[in-house]
Amino acid sequence: MLVRTWVAGLAVLAGLAVPIAMATPAAAQTGTFTYATNFGSDSVSVIDTATNTVTATVPVGDGPFDVAVTPNGTRAYVANNNSDNVSVIDTTTNTVIATVPVGDSPRGVAITPDGTRAYVTNLGSDNVSVIDTTTNTVTATVPVGNGPRSVAITPDGTRAYVVNNLSNDVSVIDTTTNTVIATVPVGVNPVGVAITPNGTRAYVTDQGSADVSVIDIATNTVIATVPAGTSPVGVAITPDGTRAYVTDNAEGNVRVIDTATNTVVGSPIPVGVSPNEVAITPDGTRAYVANAGSDNVSVIDIATNTVIATVPVGDVPVGVAIGTLASERIPTTLTLKVQKKWKWKNSRGAGGDDGVTLKAQLTAEGRPLAGKEIEFTTDSTVLCTDTTDSRGKATCKVPGKQPNEICYTATFAGDDTYEPSTATVCKSKDHKDDLWSELPAPSDIHDDVHDLVQNTIASAGLPG
Structure with a gap:
């Protein structure tokens, strides 16, 4: 003692x-x-x-x-x-x-x-x-x-x-x-x-x-x-x-x-x-x-x-x-693709074919993540949210004619298991006549989608 x-x-x-x-x-x-x-x-x-x-x-x-x-x-x-x-x-x-x-x-x-x-x-x-x-x-x-x-x-x-x-x-x-x-x-x-x-x-x-x-x-x-x-x-x-x-x-x-x-x-x-x-x-x-x-x-x-x-x-x-x-969260990768033009109509019957469709895919360790909420924004304005499907995909349709210069961002906020991730695509200043001029022709495969993909940016921020 x-x-x-x-x-x-x-x-x-x-x-x-x-x-x-x-x-x-x-x-x-x-x-x-x-x-x-x-x-x-x-x-x-x-x-x-x-x-x-x-x-x-x-x-x-x-x-x-x-x-x-x-x-x-x-x-x-x-x-x-x-x-x-x-x-x-x-x-x-x-x-x-x-x-x-x-x-x-x-x-x-x-x-x-x-x-x-x-x-x-x-x-x-x-x-x-x-x-x-x-x-x-x-x-x-x-x-x-x-x-x-x-x-x-x-x-x-x-x-x-x-x-x-x-x-x-x-x-x-x-x-x-x-x-x-x-x-x-x-x-x-x-x-x-x-x-x-x-x-x-x-x-x-x-x-x-x-x-x-x-x-x-x-x-x-x-x-x-x-x-x-x-x-x-x-x-x-x-x-x-x-x-x-x-x-x-x-x-x-x-x-x-x-x-x-x-x-x-x-x-x-x-x-x-x-x-x-x-x-x-x-x-x-x-x-x-x-x-x-x-x-x-x-x-x-x-x-x-x-x-x-x-x-x-x-x-x-x-x-x-x-x-x-705390447990280490699993890194995620978010990609964002833009599909040019889709036919739309509002509640008053007016419409057009100058909208865009934003398509995001969320993966972790090379596998798709289902059931995760993706938020789509432009200039901090929320366009829509969607939940990823079994392929890790989420979609946002944006109606109307788009500005000559614009950026779209998809964001996964993360959770207890997975880290957050963000992807952004922007219209180039040189493309005044055609919003997504580098997109393939509608007759091409993959839903007329051009892979303007920016790799995951941790802690979102638009590229300089």
Whole structure:
């Protein structure tokens, strides 16, 4: 229990010998996953939230403490306390693709909303390392208070709130200049921090004074102090901002704070031994709690505030973060052909043979896509929509004499499985007498259609 006491009490241990973790092979994956750092086994357990089972175990640095996932879900940044570096995990393959040296005893990590930077708190060197996530190099080092433990970033990405465990305050970093612009006194031995989705409040767990400090972000002052058990450590806020979930490391439970009244509501939720950090799923239905003393993760149903699953992980899990990895959509190809002249008649009996027919075909991986809606436009004006048939074809008939210069566009908006695509054909300025002068004669085959095809243009825009 020596290691577990260190995790809970934040004392410093050196020379801790731990077993070496072996990689668990994993194929590319999609879905929502919980990443739990195993301090004692130098690994990260990947939990599929759909099944609440561990699908991969990723070896990282020495003493992984905290973890954060990029907004697009493709990278997880792990702060390794004992090896003074950050492991970067490619979450599509669950392998480490980079290791970034930082300061002394990195503990906390948070990523900006645009995914371009990771902020890492270095407990032993009293500063914050700023990592460029494109190059995975440190681009700035920001001095803060004594013993920086955790960090959270405002939803607009302009401020980073750093909890200083030993100086009992919070440093506020301007992320544009990477300088401290305010220092907010809080309770004794603050540990965790979370910011409401609307960016108006920061909730800080004060382990030493057994409460939670609520900071008004507009004024950077504490506006409420909420008693929270014996030893509050981790904190997370629901996506709707109405509840804060706080772990009690000593009592082995989780308390729920109503953020409107800043009071604890309901009874404490029993979880595992020595719960540390907590994270909530993007849909707000589940809370995942890392239990350092029982080597597992408790899954709380937020609707009922009861534990519905307990997931065994590695040795001494302390950090937890959740990310959603979307499936890669299949590229599509859209072609557009123009058939010159067709006979038409309107409701008043007037008609002619100077209309055009637009014919689009949608394919993916060389096969036609049926049942997909194609929109036909000209100059952003919708002409018509049609659904592709079994051959992937959709048609739009445009009546009346057409302008001397005109472009037609067919667009597939895409869906969860297939990427969007667009095709455009235009009348040349040189063809004043005949709208589609390069089209073959009506007696030719293929429905008098000339293959004026422009290959798929991703994210539509007319050619220059």
